[in-house]
Amino acid sequence: MTHEHHPGPRSSRVPRLPRLSRRRLLGTIGAAGAAIGATGGAVGTAVTRDTPVALSTVGSTAVPFHGKHQPGITVAPQACGHLIAFDLAPGADRKAAAALLRRWTGTAERLAAGRTTTDDTGIALDAGPSSLTVTFGFGRTFFDRTGLEKQRPASLDPLPDFSSDALDADRSNGDLWVRIGADDALVAFHALRALQKDAADTARVRWQMNGFNRSSGATAEPMTTRNLMGQVDGTRNPRPEDEDFDERIFVPDGGGAKDPAWMAGGSYAVVRRIRMLLDDWDGLSVGDQEQVIGRRKSDGSPLTGGSETTLPDLEARDADGRPVIAANAHARVAAPETNGGAAMLRRPFSFHDGYDEKGAPDAGLLFICWQADPLRGFVPVQRKLDRGDALSAFIRHEASGLYAVPGGCAPGEYVGQRLLEG
Numbered sequence: 001m002t003h004e005h006h007p008g009p010r011s012s013r014v015p016r017l018p019r020l021s022r023r024r025l026l027g028t029i030g031a032a033g034a035a036i037g038a039t040g041g042a043v044g045t046a047v048t049r050d051t052p053v054a055l056s057t058v059g060s061t062a063v064p065f066h067g068k069h070q071p072g073i074t075v076a077p078q079a080c081g082h083l084i085a086f087d088l089a090p091g092a093d094r095k096a097a098a099a100l101l102r103r104w105t106g107t108a109e110r111l112a113a114g115r116t117t118t119d120d121t122g123i124a125l126d127a128g129p130s131s132l133t134v135t136f137g138f139g140r141t142f143f144d145r146t147g148l149e150k151q152r153p154a155s156l157d158p159l160p161d162f163s164s165d166a167l168d169a170d171r172s173n174g175d176l177w178v179r180i181g182a183d184d185a186l187v188a189f190h191a192l193r194a195l196q197k198d199a200a201d202t203a204r205v206r207w208q209m210n211g212f213n214r215s216s217g218a219t220a221e222p223m224t225t226r227n228l229m230g231q232v233d234g235t236r237n238p239r240p241e242d243e244d245f246d247e248r249i250f251v252p253d254g255g256g257a258k259d260p261a262w263m264a265g266g267s268y269a270v271v272r273r274i275r276m277l278l279d280d281w282d283g284l285s286v287g288d289q290e291q292v293i294g295r296r297k298s299d300g301s302p303l304t305g306g307s308e309t310t311l312p313d314l315e316a317r318d319a320d321g322r323p324v325i326a327a328n329a330h331a332r333v334a335a336p337e338t339n340g341g342a343a344m345l346r347r348p349f350s351f352h353d354g355y356d357e358k359g360a361p362d363a364g365l366l367f368i369c370w371q372a373d374p375l376r377g378f379v380p381v382q383r384k385l386d387r388g389d390a391l392s393a394f395i396r397h398e399a400s401g402l403y404a405v406p407g408g409c410a411p412g413e414y415v416g417q418r419l420l421e422g
C-alpha cells in the first residue's frame with residue numbers, strides 16, 4: 001500500500017533535510033541529547049540555550065499530496081487541525097465550483113510541499129511543510145446546488161437522528177468541507193487563510209472549528225494520543241496492515257456496488273463536535289472513569305488485563321459473576337465484536353473554545369471517522385452507543401457533518417475532477 005498510513009506516528013511522512021548548518025545541527029542534537037540522557041526520556045527539562053532548538057524533522061517533514069487517496073485520512077494524528085465548511089455563494093454553479101476545486105488543489109499541493117502561494121501572506125515563511133495535509137469533501141447539498149443530483153452517493157443520505165443529539169444546524173453540514181492538519185500552528189493557519197481567500201466569491205464560510213493533538217516528540221516514545229478526558233484514545237483503530245483495512249475505509253476501484261465511479265479511492269467522513277462535560281467527568285474517581293470506558297486510564301489496557309494492545313476479554317466475569325468490562329462500558333458497546341463487525345478509522349482532534357457562561361470549559365472532541373460506508377461504520381455504532389453507553393452522561397453531540405471525500409488526484413488533475421467533469 002502506498003498511502004500515508006502508519007503504525008508509528010511518522011513512518012510514512014517524508015522528511016526533507018532541514019536547512020541547518022552542520023555545526024548548528026550538531027549543537028542542537030547535543031543539547032537535546034543531553035536533556036534526554038539526563039532524565040531517561042523526553043521529560044520537560046529546562047535546557048539552557050539562547051537560540052531556538054530545532055528539535056527534529058517535524059518542520060521539514062512533508063506528506064505527499066498526490067496519490068490514490070487524498071492525504072489527511074490515514075495520516076498519524078497531527079498537532080493542529082482546522083475544519084472548515086463552505087456553502088456555495090448564490091449563483092455559483094458547477095463551473096465555478098470546478099474552478100474553485102482547481103484553485104484549492106493548486107494551493108494545497110504547493111503548501112504541502114512547503115512552497116508559497118501567489119499573493120502569499122507570509123504566515124508560514126520560516127517553517128517547512130510540517131506534515132501539512134489538506135483534504136476536500138462534498139456535502140449532500142453540493143449536488144443540488146451544482147445540478148449533479150444524479151452523481152450524489154446514496155451514502156450521503158442524512159444520518160439518522162440520535163436521541164442524545166443536541167445539534168446546532170449552523171455548525172453542521174455544508175456544501176464543501178475541508179480538513180487541514182499540520183504539526184505547526186502557523187503552517188495550519190496559513191493553509192486555512194489561503195484556502196479561505198481562494199474561495200473568494202464562489203463559496204462562503206458556513207462554520208469553522210479548531211483542534212489540536214499532542215505535539216510530535218512530546219512523549220519519550222511515539223504512543224497513542226490522549227483526549228481531554230485523559231484517556232488513551234485510538235487504540236483499537238483498524239490498521240493499514242489489516243487485511244480488510246482498504247475495504248473498510250476506502251471505496252473500491254470502479255466505485256463499488258453503491259457508489260458512483262467518481263468516488264473510487266474515496267472515503268466518507270463523519271464529523272461530530274462532541275462537547276465533554278469535563279467538570280462532571282473530573283468529579284469521578286479514576287476507578288469509576290475506568291468503568292465507563294472499560295480500560296485503564298494510565299496505559300489504556302483493557303480492564304481484563306494485559307497491555308494497551310491486548311484484546312479485551314468481553315466474556316470475563318469477576319468473583320461475583322459480574323462482567324469485568326461493564327455491559328455499558330464505551331469500549332464494549334463500540335467494539336466491532338458487538339456491532340456485527342462495524343468499524344471505522346477514528347482520527348479526532350481535541351478542541352477548547354474557552355468557557356461557557358457557567359464557567360465550564362467548552363472543550364471536547366472534534367470526532368472525525370472514516371469509512372467506505374457510513375451504514376457499516378458510524379451509523380450502527382452510534383445507534384448502539386445512543387442506546388446504552390456509560391460515556392453518554394459525560395458528552396454532548398453538538399454539531400454533525402457527513403461528507404463524500406473523493407480519491408486523490410495525480411499531478412495536473414484537481415480533487416473532484418471526475419465528479420465535476422464526468
Ligand SMILES: C=CC1=C(C)c2cc3[nH]c(cc4nc(cc5[nH]c(cc1n2)c(C)c5CCC(=O)O)C(CCC(=O)O)=C4C)c(C)c3C=C
Binds near residue numbers: 276332385
Ligand atoms: C460512533 C462512534 C464513536 C463515537 C461518537 C465515540 C466517541 C468517543 N469515544 C471516546 C473515547 C474512547 N473511545 C474508545 C474506543 C472506541 N470508540 C469508538 C467509537 C466511537 N467513539 C470505537 C469504534 C472504539 C473502539 C472499540 C473497540 O474496538 O474496542 C476508547 C478506547 C480506546 C480505543 O480503542 O480507542 C476511548 C478512550 C470519547 C471520549 C468520545 C467522545 C467524546
Ligand SMILES: [Fe+2]
Binds near residue numbers: 330334
Ligand atoms: Fe469512542
